[in-house]
Amino acid sequence: MLPADWPGDFFANPWGTGPFTISEFVPGEFIRFQARDDYWAVGADGQPLPYLDGAEFVSFPDELARISALQEGALHLAPASITLIEQYEALEGFDFVTVQTGNLHIVVMKYNEEPWTDPRVREAMKLVVDRQNYIDTLYLGYAIAADDHPIAPGIYPLAPEDQTPRQQDYEQARALLAEAGYPDGLDLTTLYIDPGSDGGFAENFAVFMAAQAEPAGIRLDLQPTPDYWSIWLDDWGPMHIGISNWAQKNTASEMLNLAYRTDAVWNETHWSNETFDNLLAEFDRTLDQEARRGQLKQLTDILSDEGPIVIPGFRQDFAVKDQSLHYKLHPQAYVWLGDAWFEQ
Numbered sequence: 001m002l003p004a005d006w007p008g009d010f011f012a013n014p015w016g017t018g019p020f021t022i023s024e025f026v027p028g029e030f031i032r033f034q035a036r037d038d039y040w041a042v043g044a045d046g047q048p049l050p051y052l053d054g055a056e057f058v059s060f061p062d063e064l065a066r067i068s069a070l071q072e073g074a075l076h077l078a079p080a081s082i083t084l085i086e087q088y089e090a091l092e093g094f095d096f097v098t099v100q101t102g103n104l105h106i107v108v109m110k111y112n113e114e115p116w117t118d119p120r121v122r123e124a125m126k127l128v129v130d131r132q133n134y135i136d137t138l139y140l141g142y143a144i145a146a147d148d149h150p151i152a153p154g155i156y157p158l159a160p161e162d163q164t165p166r167q168q169d170y171e172q173a174r175a176l177l178a179e180a181g182y183p184d185g186l187d188l189t190t191l192y193i194d195p196g197s198d199g200g201f202a203e204n205f206a207v208f209m210a211a212q213a214e215p216a217g218i219r220l221d222l223q224p225t226p227d228y229w230s231i232w233l234d235d236w237g238p239m240h241i242g243i244s245n246w247a248q249k250n251t252a253s254e255m256l257n258l259a260y261r262t263d264a265v266w267n268e269t270h271w272s273n274e275t276f277d278n279l280l281a282e283f284d285r286t287l288d289q290e291a292r293r294g295q296l297k298q299l300t301d302i303l304s305d306e307g308p309i310v311i312p313g314f315r316q317d318f319a320v321k322d323q324s325l326h327y328k329l330h331p332q333a334y335v336w337l338g339d340a341w342f343e344q
Contacts, residue, residue, distance in 0.1 A: 001016065001017045002015055002016065003015070011025050017040070018036075018039075018338070019035065019036060019039045019041070019049050019050035019337070019338040020033035020034060020035055020036060020050065020054070020055065020337070020338075021033065021034060021036055023054070028059055029058070029059055030056055030057060030058045030059065031056070031057050032054065032055075032056045032057075033054055033055045033056070033057075034053070034054040035050050035052060035053050035054055036050075039338075041338070043339050044339075049338050049339055050337065050338045050339070050340075051339065051340065051341040052337060052340060052341065052342075055337050057335075058074075058075070063080075063081060063084060066078045066079075067084070067087055067088070067091075070091055070094060070320060071091060075322075076321070076322040076325050077319060077320070077321050077322065077325060077327060078319060078320050079317075079318070079319050080096065080318040080319050080320045081318065082139055082140050082142055082318055085140065085318075088320045091320065093322065093323055093324075094320050094321060094322055094323060095320070095321050095323055096318065096319075096320050097318070097319050097320070097321050097329060098142055098316045098317065098318050098329070099316060099317050099328075099329035099330070099331050100144065100152075100154065100155065100314070100316050100331065101152070101155065101247075101248055101314060101315060101316060101317050101331040101332070101333075102150070102151070102152035102155040102156065102247075102248030102249075102314050102331065103245070103246070103247050103248055103314065103315050103317070104146065104150060104152075104245060104246055104248075104311050104313070104314055104315070105138075105202075105205040105243070105244075105245050105311070105312065105313070105315075106150075106243070106244055106245060106246060106309055106310065106311050107125065107209060107241060107242070107243055107309060107310035107311075108232075108241065108242030108243065108244060108268050108269055108308070108309065109122055109125060109241060109242075109269060109308035109309065109310075110235065110236055110240065110242075110269060110270055110308065111269050111270045111271045111272065111308040112235070112270040112272075113235060113236065113237065113238055113240065113270075114238040114239065115180070115182065115186060115238070115239065116308050118180045119306060120176040120177070120179055120180040121176070121177065121180050121182070121186075122306075122307075122308055123173075123176055124172075124173040124174075124176040124177050124180075124216065124218070125173075125213070125218065125241075125310055126148050126166055126310050127166060127168065127169045127170070127172055127173040127176075127216070128168065128170065128173055128209075128212050128213045128215075128216045128218060129166070129168060129209070129212050129310060129312045130168040130212065131145040131146070131165050131166070131168075131312045131313060132145065133168075133212075134208065134312040134313050135312075135313050137208060138204055138205065138208060138315075139313070139315055139316065142315065142316040142318070143313040143314060143315045143316060144313060144314050145165040145312065145313050146165060146311045146312055146313045146314055147163045147164070147165040147166065147300070147304045147311075148165075148166070148303065148304045148307065148309055148310055148311050148312075149300040149303040149304045149307065149309070149311060150246060150248075150255050150256075150259070150303075150309075150311060151252050151255065151256075151296065151299075151300050152248065152314040155248060155314070155331060156248075156251065156252040156255075157251075157252075158252065158289065158292055158293040158296050159252065159296065159300075160293075160296065160297040160300055163300070163301075163304070165312075168212075170215050170216045173216040173217075173218075174216055174217055177216070177217060177218075182217075184217065185216070185217025185218055185219065186217065186218045186219065186239070187219045187221065187239065188218065188219065188220050188221065188239055188240065188241045189221050189223060189236075189239060189240045189241070190206060190209075190210070190220040190221055190222050190223060190240075190241050190242070190243060191223055191225055191228060191231075191236065191240065191241070191242050191243070192205075192206045192222065192223070192224055192225070192228065192242065192243035192244065193224070193225070193226075193228045193229070193243075193244055193245075194224035194225055194226045194228070195224065196226060197226050197228070197229075198245075201245060202224075202228075202243055202244055202245060203222075203224060205243055205245075206220070206222050206224075206243045207222070209243060209310075210222060220241065228242075228244065232244065232268050233266070233267070233268055235270075242268070244268075246259070247332070247333070248314075248331065248332060250332075252296055252299075253280075253283065253284055256280055256299060257280065257284075260276065260280075260303060260307070261276075261277055261280055262274075262277050269307070269308040269309060270308075271307060271308055271309075273302060273306065275302065276299060276302050276303070279295060279298055279299055279302070280299060282295060283295040283296060283299065317329060317331070317333060322342075324342050324343045324344075325340065325341075325342055325343075326340060326341050326342070326343060327340040
């Protein structure tokens with residue numbers, strides 16, 4: 001939150017309403033914060049916040065360098081990946097901690113382009129995924145299954161809790177493809193974010209999806225591209241599919257209005273459904289929360305049943321934390337140290 005006369009350049013003029021202010025910043029190396037002595041809030045114990053005198057965020061070239069810094073006692077908190085969980089759990093004096101999120105992998109089917117104009121083909125694509133296999137393979141169990149819509153249960157208020165994700169069914173997928181005119185299956189150019197841009201996050205899912213789809217006769221030609229985010233909203237032409245990811249948003253309304261309303265600014269699938277649009281507008285103007293709960297259930301059902309997306313699960317985020325540090329991970333990856341404290 002900034003006043004209208006803020007002069008710009010946040011690092012030179014770190015105005016704001018938070019509990020810390022910037023004391024020193026060296027791009028690519030570190031940024032240091034110091035506690036404000038005029039912060040407005042108090043903690044649960046009635047004492048002024050923040051409890052910490054300051055904090056320092058340090059850049060490291062890779063995850064192994066962060067682990068070394070943790071071993072040396074130079075860090076109290078660091079992001080972590082599930083692939084190195086054994087190394088993190090072996091650190092003395094630290095805990096490997098998790099938080100459930102609404103962050104997701106997504107398969108993007110362009111609703112206005114062949115073969116995705118046919119609902120039978122879209123359904124076949126959704127049926128190739130073994131969602132528990134996705135959870136176990138990519139996240140070692142640290143995820144929850146999704147039903148091909150982006151509203152995670154337990155994360156978004158009013159999110160439906162009673163949906164049952166699809167089960168993998170190759171026989172039905174092949175039958176649907178044949179009925180839609182593809183008895184020999186599909187060959188799809190598969191665009192996704194190259195590992196140099198996201199560290200392999202999308203590629204891991206792309207490789208997984210290629211293996212899942214092949215038994216149904218859906219053959220994915222994987223083509224990583226550093227230009228994915230400059231072409232993701234474009235028409236791609238027939239026989240294309242995309243693989244990317246989304247972070248959760250603040251509300252269900254924000255997510256659905258950003259990506260799934262017909263004229264949404266980030267409508268990567270070019271999805272258009274008048275019933276969905278009208279219901280979303282009704283959801284946004286309704287005040288009764290139980291009525292909104294029912295409306296959100298209808299919205300997610302429409303997306304799950306008819307939408308041009310495959311969303312197999314919602315992942316957890318991970319960090320390693322000094323056992324003496326009292327701090328909770330935030331599901332949107334925000335770092336809030338305003339009420340963090342060390343046990344003496």
